[in-house]
Amino acid sequence: MxxxxxxxxxxxxxxxxxxxxxxxxxxxxxxxxxxxxxxxxxxxxxxxxxxxxxxxxxxxxxxxxxxxxxxxxxxxxxxxxxxxxxxxxxxxxxxxxxxxxxxxxxxxxxxxxxxxxxxxxxxxxxxxxxxxxxxxxxxxxxxxxxxxxxxxxxxxxxxxxxxxxxxxxxxxVSASIGDIRTKFKGFVETQAGSVDITQAKIIVSGGRGTKEKDKYNDVIVNLAKKLGGEYAASRPVVDAGWTDPARQVGQSGKTVTPALYIACGISGAIQHVAGMKGSQCIVAINKDPEAPIFNIATYGIVGDLFEVIPAMMEALG
Ligand SMILES: Cc1cc2nc3c(=O)[nH]c(=O)nc-3n(C[C@H](O)[C@H](O)[C@H](O)COP(=O)(O)OP(=O)(O)OC[C@H]3O[C@@H](n4cnc5c(N)ncnc54)[C@H](O)[C@@H]3O)c2cc1C
Structure with a gap:
């Protein structure tokens, strides 16, 4: 057959x-x-x-x-x-x-x-x-x-x-493997101890709406840790140096398919969506009700992420 x-x-x-x-x-x-x-x-x-x-x-x-x-x-x-x-x-x-x-x-x-x-x-x-x-x-x-x-x-x-x-x-099946014209020299991790967000089951991702590095760490990193997940980011956040390039989601970053993706202060540009639309459940937090991210969100929260996330943290205990 x-x-x-x-x-x-x-x-x-x-x-x-x-x-x-x-x-x-x-x-x-x-x-x-x-x-x-x-x-x-x-x-x-x-x-x-x-x-x-x-x-x-x-x-x-x-x-x-x-x-x-x-x-x-x-x-x-x-x-x-x-x-x-x-x-x-x-x-x-x-x-x-x-x-x-x-x-x-x-x-x-x-x-x-x-x-x-x-x-x-x-x-x-x-x-x-x-x-x-x-x-x-x-x-x-x-x-x-x-x-x-x-x-x-x-x-x-x-x-x-x-x-x-x-x-x-x-x-x-036997095969005689002849010449291999390239030489494997070893695996090089992008950074010592760097994370592979593609394997994460829960991802909390922050965009430009997080405003600055300290605030990104305060809301996004802490919520990710609280949920036992990984934190990630849109490209402007990575370009601004608020987090590591290995955590960028999107066309020029990683493609992720977690069970839960929480997009915070991310507008939903096509280049970002290309990297996360396969997530099983997408929660979007954005203060703009017209933000395109809501078109692909499973659940949408229209609000200020600096109010919504602390409330979530408090509810999680
Ligand atoms: C070739 C190419 C490749 C690219 N690759 C990628 C890629 O891999 N990944 C990627 O992400 N982008 C990529 N981009 C960039 C992409 O086009 C967008 O510019 C980018 O995704 C926008 O990021 P953002 O949503 O964080 O920022 P913005 O588009 O500026 O959106 C910020 C959002 O935050 C909201 N907001 C602001 N303040 C608050 C608040 N207090 N509470 C709640 N919401 C708030 C706003 O309403 C807005 O919707 C690429 C672009 C190009 C041209």
Whole structure:
């Protein structure tokens, strides 16, 4: 049976959350097309394959010391070995830095059409219809591929994470991984102890409406700590040096999909919204009732954040 194949993504030996989302997507697509969901894991040993097998019925594993870290050359050779030996109908890849790089090569190897940066997919009469952002998220467009096979990259948060459901079958495929023309030199964190806001479940984000650094710290940082979440910011706050660039949300910052995003004194410019609209629940606090952020908010509070947030802090005890 033809397979809908997820490329498992790992970083320093840890399976990414995006991979679990893609497992969910693969099952839905496979069901719609009468295909089988599967994953491909490329790593120095079977540990990633065994991990992803908890979420999907079949995993094809290529093991080679050269696959410990992502490289275009290494992964392109591994995927070639997989598609030469298996019936692959479509490949799902995370829209991450590595995924964007890999997807084009996979499409070449498969001779497949590619749709990138998708946030939704539907099966319409046997045809896949992908929804993707364009114009920085201002417009959603629908696309299909004309080729028999397809490659798609999905943005983080496009699907719920698949829950573990037992041990899938792991099939080894051998590949001779030849020359890798790039050299992995190590991971460099942006800053010692720097935070990864993309993993946060709760984010309190402050915009220019917080007025100045001390006030930003006083209301935004303290509320985030009180809620056990992370604090973040719009670009003007980062540009003004009130907080670290690693905490910027938006088109030129991070894309976040927390369970709760509290936007305080943020107008809701399209470049900011592009980075947080996938949040499950959005609470907006803004004194301007016409602020565009209210268009995407789950709950809106029209008011002065310097009154609303202290009241929230007090209620939280
Ligand atoms: C190429 C490009 C990339 C960009 N990338 C990003 C990006 O990654 N992230 C990003 O955020 N922006 C980005 N921007 C900038 C973006 O266009 C906006 O300028 C920015 O998001 C506005 O930030 P803001 O909402 O904090 O400020 P403003 O738009 O100035 O809004 C401040 C808001 O605070 C409210 N306010 C003021 N005082 C109070 C108060 N006391 N209580 C409650 N509300 C109050 C106001 O009503 C207003 O709505 C980018 C722009 C470009 C051109």
């Amino acid at each position: 033809a397979r809908i194949l997820v490329i498992a993504e790992q970083r320093q030996g840890k399976l990414s959350e995006s991979t679990l989302e893609l497992c969910k997507a693969a099952k839905a697509i496979a069901e719609g097309l009468g295909a089988a969901p599967a994953a491909a894991a490329f790593y120095k040993d079977d540990s990633i394959a065994n991990e992803v097998a908890k979420y999907i019925p079949e995993v094809i594993s290529v093991v080679d010391a050269k696959l410990e870290n992502y490289s275009s050359d290494g992964f392109a050779q591994a995927i070639k070995a997989v598609v030469d030996s298996q019936d692959v109908k479509g490949v799902l890849i995370a829209h991450s830095y590595d995924g964007i790089d890999l997807a084009a090569k996979v499409a070449m190897v498969l001779g497949a059409g590619i749709v990138s940066n998708c946030n939704k997919v539907a099966v319409n009469g046997g045809q896949l219809v992908f929804t993707r952002n364009t114009y920085n998220g201002k417009i959603q467009e629908e696309r299909s591929v004309k080729t028999d096979k397809f490659v798609a990259t999905f943005e983080k948060g496009a699907f719920d994470k698949e829950a573990p459901g037992g041990a899938g079958k792991v099939t080894a």
